[in-house]
Amino acid sequence: xxxxxxxxxxSSIRDPQIIDLRTSGHASNDGNHLAPIHSSAxxxxxxxxxxxxxxxxxxSNVLKAxxxxxxxxxxxxxxxxxxxxxxxxxxxxxxxxxPSRLAIHLSGLEDISQAEDPNALQCTYIYEVILxxxxxxxxxxxxxxxxxxxxxxxxxxxxxxxxxxxxxxRAFGLAGFRQALHxxxxxxxxxIATLAQLDHPYSKSIWESANRVTKNILFERIxxxxxxxxxxxxxRPELIDALNGEIERIDxxxxxxxxxxNQNGPxxxxxxxxxxxxxxxxxxxxHGTRQFIKLYPSLFSALEVGGIAIIDELDSAxxxxxxxxILRWFRDPxxxxxxxxxxxxxxxxxxxxxxxxxxxxxxxxxxxxxxQVYGLSDIQALRRGDNYYRKYLGGAFGAVPQIG
Numbered sequence: 001x002x003x004x005x006x007x008x009x010x011s012s013i014r015d016p017q018i019i020d021l022r023t024s025g026h027a028s029n030d031g032n033h034l035a036p037i038h039s040s041a042x043x044x045x046x047x048x049x050x051x052x053x054x055x056x057x058x059x060s061n062v063l064k065a066x067x068x069x070x071x072x073x074x075x076x077x078x079x080x081x082x083x084x085x086x087x088x089x090x091x092x093x094x095x096x097x098x099p100s101r102l103a104i105h106l107s108g109l110e111d112i113s114q115a116e117d118p119n120a121l122q123c124t125y126i127y128e129v130i131l132x133x134x135x136x137x138x139x140x141x142x143x144x145x146x147x148x149x150x151x152x153x154x155x156x157x158x159x160x161x162x163x164x165x166x167x168x169x170r171a172f173g174l175a176g177f178r179q180a181l182h183x184x185x186x187x188x189x190x191x192i193a194t195l196a197q198l199d200h201p202y203s204k205s206i207w208e209s210a211n212r213v214t215k216n217i218l219f220e221r222i223x224x225x226x227x228x229x230x231x232x233x234x235x236r237p238e239l240i241d242a243l244n245g246e247i248e249r250i251d252x253x254x255x256x257x258x259x260x261x262n263q264n265g266p267x268x269x270x271x272x273x274x275x276x277x278x279x280x281x282x283x284x285x286x287h288g289t290r291q292f293i294k295l296y297p298s299l300f301s302a303l304e305v306g307g308i309a310i311i312d313e314l315d316s317a318x319x320x321x322x323x324x325x326i327l328r329w330f331r332d333p334x335x336x337x338x339x340x341x342x343x344x345x346x347x348x349x350x351x352x353x354x355x356x357x358x359x360x361x362x363x364x365x366x367x368x369x370x371x372q373v374y375g376l377s378d379i380q381a382l383r384r385g386d387n388y389y390r391k392y393l394g395g396a397f398g399a400v401p402q403i404g
Contacts, residue, residue, distance in 0.1 A: 001339050002066075002308060003037045003045040004105035006128075009098055010068075011061035012371040014090040016101075019062070019373055021045040023358050028384060032331045033356045035339040038107030038122035040149070046359040047330045049343045050351060051373075052392065053363035054401040058371030059345040060217060062363065063310050066343060067215045069102050070308075072129060074210035077186070077193035085137045085188060086219035090370070099140055103128040110148045112205040123147050126154070129190070132162070138187035139164075144172075144206075157202070160191050172202050212307030214298035221312050226269070226282050229294050234259045234266035236297075243296055247289075254289070269293070291317035299342070303329060306338025315348040324354040352388040360388070362399035 008016040025042040027034060034044040051059045068087050076085075089095050107122050114120035125146045132140040142160040147153075158168040164185050168174035174181070177200050185194050192210075195203035216222050224232075233240050244256045255272045258279070270279035282290060295311060302309035315323055323346075329335045330342050352360065360376035376388065379397055391397060 001035060001037050001045055001047075002104055002106040002341060003043070004103075005062070005066060006101070006103040007062070007065045007373075008101040009089050009095050010065050010100050010102065011088050012058040012090065012365060012369060013061055013065070013373070014092070014095055014370040017371070017373045019361065019375070021049065021358065021375075023377070027358070028356075031356070032333060033359060038124065039119075040122060041107075041124075044358075046356070047336065047339060047341050048327050048355070048359045049341065049361060050355055050359055051343075051345045051361045051363060052347070052349070052352075053399040054365075057363040057365045057399060058373070059363045060221070060312050061371060062361070062373060063215070063217050063312050063343060063345060064219070065102055066104070066308075067213075067218045067310050069104055069127070069129070070210050070213040070215070070310075071218055072190050073127070073192050074207055074213075075193065077189040077197055079189070081186065081188075083188075085131070087131075087137075092368075099130050099132040100137070101128070101130045108146070108209065109205070110146075112202055115205060121149060123149060138162070139190070142191055144192070158191060166191055173200070212302070212305045213310065214301050214307060215310035216295065216298065217310065217312040224294055226290075229297075230259060230266050230269045230282070232297060233257075233269060234261065239297060239300060242300055243293065246296070247292075254285075257293070288317040288319065292322075299326065299329065302340040302342065303336050306336075306340050308341045308343060311342065311344045313346065314344045315346040315351065320348055320350055323348065323351055327351075327354055349389055349392055352392055355388070357382060357384065357388070362397060364399045 003021045005019040006016065007013045022037060022043045022045055023034065025044055027044055029044065034046055037043050037045050051062055053059045064087065071086060087100065089100055103126060105124060105126050108125045109115060110121040110123045123146055125144065128143045129139065130141040131137040139160065140162045144157045145154050146157060148155065156169060157172040158166055158174065160166045164187060166181060177195060177198055180198055181195060185191065192203045192206050196207035240257060247254050247257060253273045255274055257269055257271050260267045260270045269282045271285060272279050295314065298309045298311060301307060330340060357376040362374055364372050376382065376397065392400065
């Protein structure tokens with residue numbers, strides 16, 4: 001579970017912003033909104049993180065930062081050499097030349113050799129990357145550390161400097177890979193993504209964890225074309241079965257979806273409707289139904305493997321009565337036994353009635369275009385019984401449009 005995100009000089013986020021989701025193990029957890037940050041931890045963190053704020057306040061940039069870290073760990077080595085990294089610095093003269101820094105705190109196995117043991121000990125990991133240089137960015141520093149139960153302090157697994165020199169602890173197991181890493185490590189690729197291609201066990205384990213992150217945003221929001229969505233469903237029949245278990249509540253006219261194929265492969269996603277003579281292709285379905293069908297694989301995958309679904313504007317085309325149902329999927333211990341997380345931006349303030357204070361973040365931009373990120377838990381004198389919806393729309397929490 002990811003419980004802390006640190007962002008500096010990334011898009012509209014100029015100054016360091018720390019999103020710390022942790023709360024005491026004694027916090028009220030009615031409705032199963034929270035889960036331990038790892039299996040042996042006393043601290044809790046939310047399984048749903050909803051980000052509110054005015055248009056252009058920087059909500060999507062928080063998700064972009066998180067998406068970038070997963071991209072950098074997983075895909076940076078396979079990106080074509082010289083390709084621009086998918087991020088922007090803050091747009092003022094000082095920050096365009098300054099480093100950008102991102103760090104995540106999350107749970108993981110103390111011993112990766114026990115990956116198949118569901119009762120294996122877990123601990124906190126911290127991954128940090130600092131990117132410098134104007135134009136095509138390069139890595140100034142990359143660090144992975146962890147806090148195993150046998151140690152009294154946090155230990156570095158590896159550290160990489162601006163020259164590409166990598167020092168590593170014995171536990172990281174770099175011996176036997178050091179020479180190959182020195183030959184192929186690029187200044188615009190992560191150590192983990194590079195070593196994963198060399199079948200380095202620790203890096204491969206982390207790389208596989210990054211594959212459990214699904215998203216609809218990186219440099220910009222991603223809207224998959226219909227034919228790509230059709231192929232994805234065709235390759236996973238169990239996904240179609242799961243979707244058909246939900247879809248009647250999303251669009252009351254649909255009975256089910258199936259894939260029409262021929263000898264050359266899948267042709268189209270088709271929908272049977274109550275009272276209609278024949279199935280209809282996706283292009284005839286409502287915008288909301290099509291958006292849900294495109295987003296559902298991300299939600300399903302995160303719940304299935306205990307990953308993270310990063311969804312920008314989940315509420316843009318989905319009915320307000322359906323959104324709380326999606327949140328309940330992540331709180332349900334049967335549907336979400338591995339404590340998957342949903343990180344989402346939204347404008348629908350009525351959703352605040354279904355969220356606990358630990359699940360809510362706000363973004364607000366000042367007169368110089370700088371985004372500040374803060375949590376509902378940071379608001380003083382706020383009680384759990386307060387009407388967050390009314391208070392937010394009344395301006396009590398900030399992060400609302402200024403009209404007039």
